[in-house]
Amino acid sequence: MLKIELEKAIELITESIKEIERFEEIKLIDAGGRIIYEDIYAPMNNPPFDRSPLDGYALIAEDTKGASKENIKKLTVVDCIFAGGYSEKTLKRGQAARIMTGAKIPKGANCVIKQEKTDYGEDEVEIYQELNKYDNYCFKGEDIKKGDLLVKKDELINYVHQGVLASMGISKVKVKAKPRIVLIVTGDEVRAPGQTLKEGKIYDSNLHLIYSRLNEFGLPPVISQIIEDNGEKVGEKIQEIVDEVDLIITTGGVSVGEKDILHDAFKLIGAERIFWKVNLKPGTPVMYSLYKNKPIISLSGNPFAALINFELLVRPALSKISGNKNLQYKRASAIMKNEFNKPSMTRRFIRAYFNNGKVSFIQNSKEKLEILEVAAILHDIGIKESERKYSSSAAKYQGNGRTSCSI
């Protein structure tokens, strides 16, 4: 089977994956980072009543006409209203009510005077300022009107949504169910950390790597397991779980050796292979299959290749299936800060730093540990058709040339 191009592979994956339609109703306080399932409209006004924005006196603007320090007006204080309380009285001309920030403005009043413009009187208050109707007056529904669209379907909930929805009295929200993801790491040589390492064995990287990356995206696998290189066992496991899950990710067993057992596993259960091998390095033998309409993305066994496969092919799948557009990576053009020698014609992805529109490559082993910090930034240094004409066997990328990168 011929290698396909990365863009085609992404298309084949995202075309065959359907966004999850299930929802769950959860507490608003737990809804951060989840995708809202349906439009939410304001069930009430906010503020729910006309209220005072400051500490002062509610009164009738007409009573303050011509008032100043030199021309003091006096009003009778008939009530005192704290935030959370209200007055049963209706103000008449010549009357005022002491009122605190956030309290409901009493009937009859049409403005609020700052306490600093009065003598803070308790039974009678001196007014030193002329006011207009609705000065210092917050109207009911001024912030949010009943019926306003608060959150759109498919939006990602953040803390501001949570604050706004709480202020509307909403304590539960419907969110999209998370995709149920399964992670199967294959390999006779792989041992879980903590176990004893016998000759020829190595410790797992891929399970921790991919599990943790999924966890960073808020989508930890519901099942994650290391299985030995045995096509039957892998096939049986997939048959056992397929009806209860939405996406299966495997690592290892996709190359062409005798122990590349995924081919057997999928033949045994009758999974349909959509593609095998993509024109990219590392991670060429990445495979995509469908089994009972469930997507199975099979990554290379080498940890760095698995990581590249994951970033390039699993992320678009996660974005589609979860409905969370933020999970897809962004592509950006950047200027190369240093040169990079590339003898092979194969499209290759390498690790690099991206900083303020510039990329720097990691070339020597001294910098290896720094890779830890930048692994998510991949550089596509594929060769364009036009360039192939001039360079049949090797390409040297010059600093300050433009390349594109995925973040």
Place this chain on the structure above:
Amino acid sequence: MLKIELEKAIELITESIKEIERFEEIKLIDAGGRIIYEDIYAPMNNPPFDRSPLDGYALIAEDTKGASKENIKKLTVVDCIFAGGYSEKTLKRGQAARIMTGAKIPKGANCVIKQEKTDYGEDEVEIYQELNKYDNYCFKGEDIKKGDLLVKKDELINYVHQGVLASMGISKVKVKAKPRIVLIVTGDEVRAPGQTLKEGKIYDSNLHLIYSRLNEFGLPPVISQIIEDNGEKVGEKIQEIVDEVDLIITTGGVSVGEKDILHDAFKLIGAERIFWKVNLKPGTPVMYSLYKNKPIISLSGNPFAALINFELLVRPALSKISGNKNLQYKRASAIMKNEFNKPSMTRRFIRAYFNNGKVSFIQNSKEKLEILEVAAILHDIGIKESERKYSSSAAKYQGNGRTSCSI
């Protein structure tokens, strides 16, 4: 008490807060987003043995001298080694071992030939290529040498660290304990969403807003509670919990009205006020106190003011106390895309979009709902001393002027 400048307020907070020294030992798989407590050095080599990078035959380079399609060399196949297995034999001249990707290279062999350069022979193999010593040969410790520094103290653990540490057989790591944060929302008018709303009452925003923001930072409060406007009750609550927590955040009750009960609360318990009122709008009356050496940051009661206070003053505190430098916001200079009228001289923070070095302000109420998406981006549009000379009462910021913003 005079208002202090924001920079001074941040300094007073961060100077008085100590980074948490407690640690906990947790499973590596759960360590994402945590701060590592101590340097971790490689306890072993990776790979732990010399291994084959491909499917082929391990052999002695000298046996391939002059080999080609035209000048075939034949070797006896004495063993077959899969990944996870090993050979007990030592190769002699004229011998080869079938070997798969990732398998341990047998003693005596000093290179590996790709299977495509052979006839895939089982008992005897035809060699079509001349090889040099250590061709296709991965050395023990090539990726990571025993004793290498893997993760530095105070680093934030991500999925790549998790993959690398797993490959070293490490299944548990020591991480910094999370700060135990308490969130107290005060207000007689505040009801939790889900409750019935009586006249004059409003639903909570601040508890959901601040709790959710802390949760986004991976630091959900250990206690979060709405308490009525009663200085004694708030004081008692703080006394009750102070020994078991690291940071207390309150909202409301910090202004100058009769119901601004935090002043009473702190006088009652004898908390030391470090500052009250910062030269910023909204959220001027933000207060900072120490009680039994525990920091108490008291935010404004208005939700947007509380949010501004939180972003500007609590984030530096969280960054310091947790040891996670990523929690601090970044400041950036940007060009204003539209004009902004600012009649007051007070330093003010407003909501805006930041995109590719440009900021656009949100000015009309139609755009209010979009605020949901950008609330974390604040704009400092303070006036510099030099500008005051030319404009005594108002300042109009021109588009394309430079301003600074915090993301």
